[in-house]
Amino acid sequence: MDRATFACSTAFFRDYSSSSQSAFCLPAGHVDFIDKVESFTYSDFFRDYLIPNHPCIFSAKFTDGWGSRRNWVTWDGKPDFDHLLQKFGDAIVPVANCDVKEYNSNPKEQLPFKEYINYWKEYIKNDYRSSRGCLYLKDWHLGRTPFHADVFRSYSWSANICGRKKWLLYPPGQEDYLKDRHGNLPFDVTAPGLQDKSVYPRYNQSQPPVEIVQEAGEIVFIPSGWHHQVYNLEDTISINHNWVNGCNVAIMWCFLQDELAAVQREINEWKDPMDDWHLQCQLIMKSCTGIDYKEFYNFLKVIAENRISILENGLDDEASAKNTPKAAISTLGMLHAVFDLKRTVKVLTSLSANEDFKKLDLTSLSPPPEALLHHLKAAIDTALL
Ligand SMILES: O=C(O)CCC(=O)C(=O)O
Numbered sequence: 001m002d003r004a005t006f007a008c009s010t011a012f013f014r015d016y017s018s019s020s021q022s023a024f025c026l027p028a029g030h031v032d033f034i035d036k037v038e039s040f041t042y043s044d045f046f047r048d049y050l051i052p053n054h055p056c057i058f059s060a061k062f063t064d065g066w067g068s069r070r071n072w073v074t075w076d077g078k079p080d081f082d083h084l085l086q087k088f089g090d091a092i093v094p095v096a097n098c099d100v101k102e103y104n105s106n107p108k109e110q111l112p113f114k115e116y117i118n119y120w121k122e123y124i125k126n127d128y129r130s131s132r133g134c135l136y137l138k139d140w141h142l143g144r145t146p147f148h149a150d151v152f153r154s155y156s157w158s159a160n161i162c163g164r165k166k167w168l169l170y171p172p173g174q175e176d177y178l179k180d181r182h183g184n185l186p187f188d189v190t191a192p193g194l195q196d197k198s199v200y201p202r203y204n205q206s207q208p209p210v211e212i213v214q215e216a217g218e219i220v221f222i223p224s225g226w227h228h229q230v231y232n233l234e235d236t237i238s239i240n241h242n243w244v245n246g247c248n249v250a251i252m253w254c255f256l257q258d259e260l261a262a263v264q265r266e267i268n269e270w271k272d273p274m275d276d277w278h279l280q281c282q283l284i285m286k287s288c289t290g291i292d293y294k295e296f297y298n299f300l301k302v303i304a305e306n307r308i309s310i311l312e313n314g315l316d317d318e319a320s321a322k323n324t325p326k327a328a329i330s331t332l333g334m335l336h337a338v339f340d341l342k343r344t345v346k347v348l349t350s351l352s353a354n355e356d357f358k359k360l361d362l363t364s365l366s367p368p369p370e371a372l373l374h375h376l377k378a379a380i381d382t383a384l385l
């Protein structure tokens with residue numbers, strides 16, 4: 001990260017002290033297309049997309065050198081089943097049935113990859129029909145995914161190795177208009193049922209989604225908290241990755257607070273009779289979202305210690321040779337580490353002061369939050385000297 005980007009990113013959070021970046025709207029429905037690799041830097045991405053939380057699409061030139069684009073795809077742009085079988089045949093993979101709805105998701109089973117590929121070949125031969133329904137290999141995404149925002153409100157990118165996808169994107173906040181009268185999100189945001197005002201009372205106030213058609217080789221960047229629904233328009237293989245950094249860690253923290261509040265509302269009537277109500281709320285939250293407050297503290301700690309060690313010791317040869325997370329953050333530069341640490345201080349301060357967090361048994365946390373905060377602040381001060 002360069003100095004100018006560090007300065008404007010720090011100013012952004014100072015001036016707006018905002019984690020609800022949804023206020024920064026896109027010009028209606030427009031998504032930037034980034035064509036050239038050479039003239040686009042990580043600092044450009046950070047300043048123009050990560051900080052304002054805006055989506056964008058990277059051209060296929062960005063994935064031209066990827067081994068998967070050469071090796072997993074036939075000359076005419078189709079999945080290379082023989083190659084994939086040879087590479088991954090024995091793997092056991094999670095497969096969802098897109099034709100069956102279970103709560104707001106699809107039921108999943110574990111299948112040998114071989115069996116899945118046999119199914120896929122048959123499905124194509126049979127004109128995209130099967131008595132087994134439309135099966136979806138979750139990590140490589142076949143079919144259509146229900147409407148959702150990504151885990152912990154993280155950022156994600158999704159690269160098409162082959163095939164095409166259609167994305168429907170809603171900026172943060174729009175999902176409120178798409179909820180039914182019980183507060184549940186729809187499974188399919190295009191279903192005619194959403195027009196029924198007695199079920200979806202605020203649907204007519206929602207904006208139409210931002211629509212993207214992602215071609216082979218292109219990468220779509222999905223910002224934090226943008227709800228989306230995805231269709232495979234052809235036989236498609238994609239690689240996706242989710243991540244959190246200093247720009248969206250406060251969004252993650254807000255999300256966790258909202259999740260806990262929802263659990264508390266749900267079991268409010270048990271508050272008095274139960275001694276360990278707060279602990280139970282954390283347990284339920286963990287089973288719904290995958291993380292509780294103490295684990296979130298440890299998550300912040302790992303992020304912080306990794307960056308502090310880079311600021312204090314630089315990058316040792318071993319870490320750089322091993323391609324570790326420490327090496328990755330060091331590639332982004334010292335200023336990125338400082339930026340992330342400053343944002344971590346903000347979130348850690350809020351977590352430490354949070355009443356629900358303070359009610360938990362924090363004796364197992366090492367170091368204790370105050371000590372970690374102190375260490376963080378000292379590392380930032382030294383780095384900025
Ligand atoms: O590519 C897809 O099918 C959907 C990917 C997605 O939205 C996700 O994995 O969160």
Ligand SMILES: [Fe+2]
Binds near residue numbers: 150228
């Ligand atoms: Fe997603």
